[in-house]
Each structure stands twice: as structure tokens, then as C-alpha cells.
Amino acid sequence: MSRSLVSMSRRLLSVDKASNWRCYCSSSPPKETLFVGGLSWSVDEKSMKDAFSSFGEVTEVRIMYDKETGRSRGFGFVKFSKGGDARSAKDAMDGKEFVGRPLRISFAHDKVRGVPVVVPHIRHV
Template sequence: MKKNSLIRFIARRVSTAVDNPVSTSTWRFYCSHSPPSSSSPPPNSKLFVAGLSWSVDEKSLKDAFSSFGNVSEVRIMYDKDTGRSRGFGFVHFSKEDEARCAKDAMDGKALLGRPLRISFALEKVRGAPVVVPRLPST
């Protein structure tokens, strides 16, 4: 029962922080370490962030995620012809635990009016197909 109330508390704080990006710089989020399940890919410190609004830039994305830990790099992908955001990017954390906490708390939360879809980034493999494991639906 305590775990559910903690998750609801964090979700309220995150939704408030995302709606009001000025206040995120003073907040620090912590979460407990839970071992990754055997069916999911091994976590790393790089997150794939999809569903970005065209108005999100590197600074606003870093501000939204910096409350979870040290963000070492933020990269938004842009269309080479139009220069407009392609709607996704990557957030690199210095620690794996910080990335896990950020993923758990921010997945599905709205940033500038659009819900984020967050997963751990897969390693880039050149010349070989990327096989994404299917997770069992619960």
C-alpha cells in the first residue's frame, strides 16, 4: 500500500513540475532501485524520448529531466531538409539509476502539451537489423 501512495505522490509532483518548468530546477526526485525484469532489455543511462512538441528545445528538455539527476547530454533529432524537430530525442544521464527513475516518472507525462513516450535507448547497430523484444502485456 505504501508503494502505491509513493508513486501517486511522485506522479503529482512530476505533473506539477512539467506544467511549471520554472520550479523543476529546485526539485530533486529519488526512487528506489528495482531490479530489471528478465524480459526487458537491460537498462542503460540513455533514454529515448518520443512525442516531443515542435517547440521543445534542448534546454527545455534538459530542464524537464534534470530534477532526476545529472543530465550529461541532450540531443533532439531535426529534419535535415526543413530544420524542424522530428519529435524525438535522447537524454543521457551520468548514472543508470537516475535514468531509470526519470523513465518511470516521466513516461506518459505531458511536456508542453504532448505526452512523452520514454524507453531505454537501443545501441545503434550499423548494417544489421535491430530486433526489439516484445514485452508481455499485463
């Protein structure tokens, strides 16, 4: 870690020790990828792409499957070519029913491997 980053972290931590806050030191979430939770087991990539294509160009759809059973784990990801299209899709589809179940949609976060994520939590003194 660079000295300037360590110095900045120390200054931020010493600003107000009585405050309760968290600092996530990771890259910002990609604004064009959505996490889609609450999927029915019968949903496939094609039906998901069809549902989200009305908001813009969908470049990738991934549904996560259980390795042992091969059944959907109930969530997936939709990637748009433009962040504005992803925002529109999130606003319109979050909480809406899709194949009998309400969707939970948020912006996806990068999966960080091998890099520690610093999350200091300061308690009230």
C-alpha cells in the first residue's frame, strides 16, 4: 500500500472517532451490470435477456447455477452496453413480478479475489 493511501486512511480515521461509519476500499461498482435476485427456477438466460432488452442493449446475461444439482440458485447478472440503460432497467424492474416472483435488483459489485477489503468500523466511545 502506498504511503499516501496509508496517510489518507489515518487522517480519515482520526477525523471523528465518535462517528459510526464504514469505509469500503474497493473499486466502484460497474454501473452497467445489474444483480438480479429472486429469480424463479424456470427462468433461463433467453427469457431474462428478453425481459431486459426493452431498456437497452444487453451484452451479457448470466444465471448462477448450483454445481451439484444444476438448478438455478435464484440470482443472476445482466450487463448493459450503457450505464443509463442499466439505471432505467433497475428503476423499472426492481420489485416487479417476473415469472411469478418479485425481482430484487441492484448494481453489481466487482468480485475481488486475493485483495483484502478494508472495512473499519468505529464504535461510539
